[in-house]
Amino acid sequence: MLIRTPTMFSFDIFCRVIDNFGDAGVCWRLANELSSPPYQAQVRLWIDDLHTLQKITQLAIAPPLHAPPLSYYIRPNLSIHQWPDPKLLHSFHWPRPHSIIVETFASGIPAGIQQQLTNQHLWIILDHLSAEPWVEECHAVPSYLGTSQPKKYFFYPGFTPKTGGLLRHPKLLSQINDWQTRSRYWQWRQLAHHIKIDEHTIQRLCHSQVFFIFQYNHAPLIDLINFLTLQNRPTTLLFAADQDSLYQSAQHVLHTYSHHDSANNSKEPKLSCIQLPFVSQALFDRLLWSSDFNLVRGEDSWIRALWAQKPFLWQPYPQSQALHVHKLQAWLQLTPLPYAARLLISQWNNPAPVKINFSALHPTVLQHWRTRLQQHVYRLATQPSLSEHLIAFCTEHVPSQNI
Numbered sequence: 001m002l003i004r005t006p007t008m009f010s011f012d013i014f015c016r017v018i019d020n021f022g023d024a025g026v027c028w029r030l031a032n033e034l035s036s037p038p039y040q041a042q043v044r045l046w047i048d049d050l051h052t053l054q055k056i057t058q059l060a061i062a063p064p065l066h067a068p069p070l071s072y073y074i075r076p077n078l079s080i081h082q083w084p085d086p087k088l089l090h091s092f093h094w095p096r097p098h099s100i101i102v103e104t105f106a107s108g109i110p111a112g113i114q115q116q117l118t119n120q121h122l123w124i125i126l127d128h129l130s131a132e133p134w135v136e137e138c139h140a141v142p143s144y145l146g147t148s149q150p151k152k153y154f155f156y157p158g159f160t161p162k163t164g165g166l167l168r169h170p171k172l173l174s175q176i177n178d179w180q181t182r183s184r185y186w187q188w189r190q191l192a193h194h195i196k197i198d199e200h201t202i203q204r205l206c207h208s209q210v211f212f213i214f215q216y217n218h219a220p221l222i223d224l225i226n227f228l229t230l231q232n233r234p235t236t237l238l239f240a241a242d243q244d245s246l247y248q249s250a251q252h253v254l255h256t257y258s259h260h261d262s263a264n265n266s267k268e269p270k271l272s273c274i275q276l277p278f279v280s281q282a283l284f285d286r287l288l289w290s291s292d293f294n295l296v297r298g299e300d301s302w303i304r305a306l307w308a309q310k311p312f313l314w315q316p317y318p319q320s321q322a323l324h325v326h327k328l329q330a331w332l333q334l335t336p337l338p339y340a341a342r343l344l345i346s347q348w349n350n351p352a353p354v355k356i357n358f359s360a361l362h363p364t365v366l367q368h369w370r371t372r373l374q375q376h377v378y379r380l381a382t383q384p385s386l387s388e389h390l391i392a393f394c395t396e397h398v399p400s401q402n403i
C-alpha cells in the first residue's frame with residue numbers, strides 16, 4: 001500500500017490583493033507553512049501584486065514597471081510567481097498545474113490553469129475566517145459537477161474542530177513562549193535595529209505600558225488617548241506602518257495635552273507615540289509578542305494577536321450592512337474573555353459612536369484578560385491547525401494516481 005506523506009503534495013496557491021495587506025499576508029503564511037517542516041510540500045504562490053508581498057516579506061521581489069511576469073525561488077520547494085496582468089496573458093504559458101489548486105478569497109483561478117485541470121486534481125476554495133456558526137455547515141462541502149471535472153471543495157478556516165482551523169505553525173507557541181520569557185529589555189533590544197529606535201527609546205518601552213496600534217482609520221483612538229492621559233501610568237503608543245492618519249490625530253491631541261503638562265512643569269510626557277516603519281511579517285509578530293496591549297484588525301493580525309496571548313482589541317474589516325458586527329459578536333461568543341473586555345471590544349466597534357467604558361484597561365482586569373487568553377490559546381492549540389486540516393483533507397481527497 002502506498003502511504004502518502006505531505007512532501008508528496010504540491011500546491012498552486014492563487015492570491016489577488018483586493019486592498020490592504022491581509023490577502024497577501026494570509027497567503028504568504030499558508031505558503032510558508034505548507035512548504036516548511038513537517039509538511040515540506042511543493043508550493044507555488046501566484047500573486048497579482050508583488051509590491052504588497054514585497055512589503056510583508058521584505059524580499060526584493062517587486063518588478064520594474066512593464067517587466068515580464070517574474071518568478072522567485074525562496075527555497076527549492078517554495079516559489080513566488082507573478083500572476084500576470086491580463087494585458088500580458090496572451091504571451092504567457094501557464095505551467096502544468098500542481099495536483100492541488102488553492103483559490104483564496106474568491107480570487108478565481110486563471111483560465112490557462114483551469115483548462116488543464118482534470119478529475120485528477122483537487123481544487124480548494126479557501127474563504128475568509130469567521131467564528132459564525134454557519135461555517136461548520138459549509139466547511140468541506142463539495143462544489144463539483146461531473147466526473148471529468150476537478151473535485152472542488154469549500155474550505156473554511158475557523159475556531160472549532162468542525163471547521164478548517166487556524167493558521168498556526170507547529171513551533172509557533174513554543175517560539176512565543178521562548179520570546180516572552182526573556183526580559184523586556186532583551187525583547188526590545190532584538191527589535192530595536194529593525195524598528196529604528198535608540199537606547200533611550202528602548203528604556204522608555206521597558207518602563208512604560210506599550211500599546212501596539214494597527215487599526216482602520218475610523219477607530220475611536222482619540223477616546224483611548226483621552227482615557228490614557230488621565231491615567232498615571234507611563235504609556236507608549238507604537239503605530240504600525242500604514243497608520244499615518246491615526247498617528248497624526250494622536251499627535252494633535254497629545255500636543256494639546258503637552259501644553260497643559262508644561263504649564264504644570266511635568267518633565268517627561270506620560271504618553272508618547274512612535275511611528276514604526278513597515279517590517280517583515282516575522283517582526284510584525286514579534287511586536288505583538290512584546291507589546292502589552294495590541295489593537296489589531298482584519299484577519300491575519302487578529303489571529304496573530306490571539307496567539308501572542310496579550311490582551312487585544314480586534315477591529316473587523318468593515319462590511320456593508322454592518323455584517324462585521326455579526327462576525328465580531330460570533331467571535332466574542334466563542335472566546336472566554338472577562339466581561340469588561342467584551343464590553344470594551346463591542347463598544348470599540350459600535351457602528352455609531354458611543355461613550356466607551358475603558359475599565360478593562362485596569363491592571364487587574366488586564367492580568368485576568370491575559371490569563372483567560374492563555375487558557376483559550378492552549379485549548380485551541382489542541383485542535384489541528386489549518387495546515388494540518390488541509391493536509392489531512394488532501395490525503396483523503398487527492399486521487400492517488402496524481403502524486
Ligand code: TRH
Nearest residue numbers: 020021022025240278279280281284298299300301317
Ligand atoms: O491589512 P488588513 O486590513 O487586511 C484586510 C483583511 O485581511 C480583510 O479581511 C481583507 O478582506 C482585506 O484585507 C482585503 O489586516 P490584516 O488581515 O491583519 O493583514 C495585515 C498583514 O500585514 C499581516 O499579515 C501583517 C502584515 N504586516 C507586516 O507584515 N508588517 C507591517 O509592518 C504591517 C503594518 C503589516
